[in-house]
Amino acid sequence: MDIMSTFVGLSSVLTGFAQDILAPRLDTTNIKNLYLQSWTENIAQETGDANLVNTILQQYAELQAAGKSDEEIGEQLMNGNNSSAFVLACQKLIFLWYMGAWPDVNAQPGTETGGVTTSSLLSAESYTSGLVWQVMQAHPMGDSNYRYGYWAEQPPALSDYTGN
Amino acid sequence: MKNSTLLFSALPAALLLSACNTTATESKPAAAGQLAATPLPVISPVLPADAQFHEPFSLESLQHDFDVFSWESFVALNWPAASVGVADTSVNIGQKPGAVTVWQTYKESRDIFLPDGATPPPWGKDLPPPSVCGDQDLPVLNQIAKVPNNVLDESAEPFQTGPLVDQNGQYTRFEILTNDVMFNYIAEKNLYSKSGQEAFGKKADFPFGTDSQVGSIMLKASWKVLGKNDNPEKFHTTRAYVYDNPDEHAGVKAACKLQTVGLVGFHIGTKLKGNPQWIWSTFEHVDNAPTQGEAINKKHYNYYKPNCTDCAAVNTPPPRPWNPGNPYTQPSQVMRVIALDKPTKELNASYQAALEKLVPGSVWVNYELISTQWPTKAGSKTDPTGAPAPAFLANTTLETYIQGTVRQTSSSCIQCHNNATMTSGKFSDFTYLLQRAQ
Numbered sequence: 001m002d003i004m005s006t007f008v009g010l011s012s013v014l015t016g017f018a019q020d021i022l023a024p025r026l027d028t029t030n031i032k033n034l035y036l037q038s039w040t041e042n043i044a045q046e047t048g049d050a051n052l053v054n055t056i057l058q059q060y061a062e063l064q065a066a067g068k069s070d071e072e073i074g075e076q077l078m079n080g081n082n083s084s085a086f087v088l089a090c091q092k093l094i095f096l097w098y099m100g101a102w103p104d105v106n107a108q109p110g111t112e113t114g115g116v117t118t119s120s121l122l123s124a125e126s127y128t129s130g131l132v133w134q135v136m137q138a139h140p141m142g143d144s145n146y147r148y149g150y151w152a153e154q155p156p157a158l159s160d161y162t163g164n
Numbered sequence: 165m166k167n168s169t170l171l172f173s174a175l176p177a178a179l180l181l182s183a184c185n186t187t188a189t190e191s192k193p194a195a196a197g198q199l200a201a202t203p204l205p206v207i208s209p210v211l212p213a214d215a216q217f218h219e220p221f222s223l224e225s226l227q228h229d230f231d232v233f234s235w236e237s238f239v240a241l242n243w244p245a246a247s248v249g250v251a252d253t254s255v256n257i258g259q260k261p262g263a264v265t266v267w268q269t270y271k272e273s274r275d276i277f278l279p280d281g282a283t284p285p286p287w288g289k290d291l292p293p294p295s296v297c298g299d300q301d302l303p304v305l306n307q308i309a310k311v312p313n314n315v316l317d318e319s320a321e322p323f324q325t326g327p328l329v330d331q332n333g334q335y336t337r338f339e340i341l342t343n344d345v346m347f348n349y350i351a352e353k354n355l356y357s358k359s360g361q362e363a364f365g366k367k368a369d370f371p372f373g374t375d376s377q378v379g380s381i382m383l384k385a386s387w388k389v390l391g392k393n394d395n396p397e398k399f400h401t402t403r404a405y406v407y408d409n410p411d412e413h414a415g416v417k418a419a420c421k422l423q424t425v426g427l428v429g430f431h432i433g434t435k436l437k438g439n440p441q442w443i444w445s446t447f448e449h450v451d452n453a454p455t456q457g458e459a460i461n462k463k464h465y466n467y468y469k470p471n472c473t474d475c476a477a478v479n480t481p482p483p484r485p486w487n488p489g490n491p492y493t494q495p496s497q498v499m500r501v502i503a504l505d506k507p508t509k510e511l512n513a514s515y516q517a518a519l520e521k522l523v524p525g526s527v528w529v530n531y532e533l534i535s536t537q538w539p540t541k542a543g544s545k546t547d548p549t550g551a552p553a554p555a556f557l558a559n560t561t562l563e564t565y566i567q568g569t570v571r572q573t574s575s576s577c578i579q580c581h582n583n584a585t586m587t588s589g590k591f592s593d594f595t596y597l598l599q600r601a602q
Contacts, residue, residue, distance in 0.1 A: 027223070
């Protein structure tokens with residue numbers, strides 16, 4: 001199992017973005033490296049299970065090899081017989097890709113909001129790389145690649161951003 | 165070389181390009197003892213219409229191929245000129261020190277954007293120098309048809325980040341030029357005037373090159389006045405009217421002096437097929453400045469004084485007011501922030517060896533490519549910058565004070581020029597020149 005390609009495949013299933021958007025062949029930022037490292041280290045530290053990330057990647061690889069669709073793989077990963085730690089690790093990976101930040105989930109069952117999630121940005125580059133800007137069809141505050149006057153024009157279609 | 169269009173239809177535009185021009189990149193064996201076993205590049209006066217790409221494709225391989233394109237362009241543009249825009253193929257580059265080069269016959273911005281939006285003279289014809297220069301007689305440098313009225317009328321770097329002062333306390337001078345393709349587009353569409361731009365009413369879209377036809381090219385050059393401790397034999401030199409332009413800064417009085425100046429910086433922006441973000445090549449004189457984190461091993465730099473205890477802080481502009489007419493200004497203390505990468509250094513050594521072999525003692529061995537910026541996703545619908553590589557690129561003589569790696573702040577050719585507009589507010593196709601229209 002090639003760890004990085006499996007990680008990118010898993011990330012694509014979980015985020016809904018095409019693999020070549022998350023990890024273009026000509027990758028100038030290589031944000032995937034930072035995310036894989038962060039995900040691996042944080043999950044191991046938070047759960048005490050140094051093998052959990054590998055278990056998730058392995059399960060994704062097996063489902064993918066079995067010819068399951070992305071939707072089916074997502075269902076299996078998030079709603080199967082996996083542990084809450086497994087599911088939460090997947091959710092945190094989604095958060096990481098979308099926000100470029102590592103989440104700290106403080107669940108408070110029974111409260112109106114169910115708890116609170118805070119987060120810490122990994123880097124300035126992860127901030128601008130967050131997929132949240134893409135699904136908003138917008139740009140990060142203080143960092144735009146659009147041209148002067150873009151606000152007067154329709155943004156590209158959402159599918160152009162997600163690659164799907 | 166592969167015609168990548170047939171093989172990788174899903175890849176970014178940079179990977180889809182191929183070129184027909186093989187003249188400039190065929191290699192021949194090196195002389196014994198020169199860069200052992202590494203073939204030297206052919207030094208050619210042919211301006212490449214496109215880059216050539218070699219499989220397997222990667223960021224590194226494409227960067228190399230664009231860097232080769234940059235060197236081919238640099239050599240062809242700096243070839244001695246026979247006539248306006250045409251290389252003199254009867255001589256080699258470096259063979260006639262001080263000869264007017266091909267690019268020096270291109271159209272300067274001061275000859276395009278005239279007071280009251282007047283129609284510029286046609287290609288090959290220029291305005292006379294400012295009247296304050298008038299009683300000095302610029303010698304005819306060669307037999308080219310263009311009136312040799314080199315006028316350096318700019319003393320500030322782009323975006324008014326500050327002037328660059330050399331070790332002799334003199335302001336560096338700048339000029340911006342276009343080739344015939346770019347100039348003709350401006351002239352035909354009346355984009356040289358505010359009223360013309362308003363009537364045009366849409367985004368500019370300069371012609372790009374085809375497999376055999378060179379497209380739009382814009383250039384920026386920086387020159388230092390040669391003086392004490394400067395060795396003219398190490399520079400490409402020219403005689404030029406060094407003009408203090410009163411329109412640049414308050415307090416500047418019009419003055420003009422015929423000077424020998426040496427080339428210290430050179431930008432080439434080329435619009436290639438499939439690369440609407442243009443390709444950005446930048447070169448410098450090898451003695452400009454040391455690099456942060458690398459050895460400071462030269463006794464003399466053009467813009468850095470070693471072991472200096474009372475110099476200006478590194479990479480900070482001189483205090484205002486700025487006035488190029490001052491007889492002396494404290495020199496800038498400049499260091500390169502982003503080091504050249506190893507493959508670029510190796511390519512530079514290869515081209516410098518080829519230039520030396522062609523004409524021993526050539527001044528052109530004293531120039532080096534800093535890098536080439538190109539779009540990795542040229543056709544992206546969501547990112548008009550096309551995800552440039554490298555992300556940042558600065559010339560220490562043209563972007564001295566905005567070097568670094570901070571997005572939206574540090575120098576990045578594509579990122580910056582992506583915001584360029586005409587006076588009408590319409591996109592000007594990666595050039596700020598059209599803002600100069602009156």
